[in-house]
Amino acid sequence: MKDMLAKAMAGKYAIGAFNILDYNSTKAVVKAAEEISAPVIIQTSAKTVIFWGSEPLISWVRELAGPSKVPIALHLDHCKDLNLIKECIDSGWTSVMIDASAKPFEENLALSRQVVNMARPKDVTVEAELGAIVGVEDDIHVKHQDAHLADPEQAIQFCLQVEPDCFAPAIGTAHGVYKGEPEIAYDRLEEIASKTGIPIALHGGTGLANEVFRQCIALGCAKVNISTQLKHTFIDEFVAYYNANSTEYNPLKVMGAQFDKLKEGIIEKIRLFGGAGKA
Ligand SMILES: [Zn+2]
Numbered sequence: 001m002k003d004m005l006a007k008a009m010a011g012k013y014a015i016g017a018f019n020i021l022d023y024n025s026t027k028a029v030v031k032a033a034e035e036i037s038a039p040v041i042i043q044t045s046a047k048t049v050i051f052w053g054s055e056p057l058i059s060w061v062r063e064l065a066g067p068s069k070v071p072i073a074l075h076l077d078h079c080k081d082l083n084l085i086k087e088c089i090d091s092g093w094t095s096v097m098i099d100a101s102a103k104p105f106e107e108n109l110a111l112s113r114q115v116v117n118m119a120r121p122k123d124v125t126v127e128a129e130l131g132a133i134v135g136v137e138d139d140i141h142v143k144h145q146d147a148h149l150a151d152p153e154q155a156i157q158f159c160l161q162v163e164p165d166c167f168a169p170a171i172g173t174a175h176g177v178y179k180g181e182p183e184i185a186y187d188r189l190e191e192i193a194s195k196t197g198i199p200i201a202l203h204g205g206t207g208l209a210n211e212v213f214r215q216c217i218a219l220g221c222a223k224v225n226i227s228t229q230l231k232h233t234f235i236d237e238f239v240a241y242y243n244a245n246s247t248e249y250n251p252l253k254v255m256g257a258q259f260d261k262l263k264e265g266i267i268e269k270i271r272l273f274g275g276a277g278k279a
Contacts, residue, residue, distance in 0.1 A: 004073060089118060171216075
């Protein structure tokens, strides 16, 4: 993932990181990237890894991404559990995220550094988080009032000591569905990105306006996470197909419809982030 992000940063575009749910959605990510010749990140939440197990997941990704001509990374999203991080590194994930952002600064720093030490000898990329990104993600619930943005001075200290390959500072985006206009702290993003030189991951990508994406990418976001959009498409398309064909009971057609819709949405996002043709 590190090489992909370095190229993206230099080229002022971002790599889409899409949270997959099953084989079908993994295939949709790969086929979308291939169709428009884009590098892409397949992202798994910790819950998804626990649900399927790391072995089935890695076998799907190897089968789909192995022969692919576009660069594809496999990334573990928000993980607090060092054992699961180790399992993913050992199983073949090419990138992991340690999310110790709920811990006090020093503890977050130590845990994140520990993961870098674990991952680097295996050439696995590490993403670390600072500050609280609001919303709901796996078991990490951050109440709005508790949410705090990443402090630029702390962020620089954190990056100097942890040396993550990718950094996720809280800059005002949220996970889940936006209930109002998000207030993005562009000034902090710019300061953190320019002073650390580390590619920034934009979390809470679903529902942001196109202009917000463009601005964040211009300021240093090289990875954009899209999760909620895929969850919604997955469920909505199932329901829509059933409602339109309620007597059919043909699961393969339902999965086909889900695949098409997922792929379409992924292509649209990759294009928006400027990744088309960059493979
Ligand atoms: Zn996130």
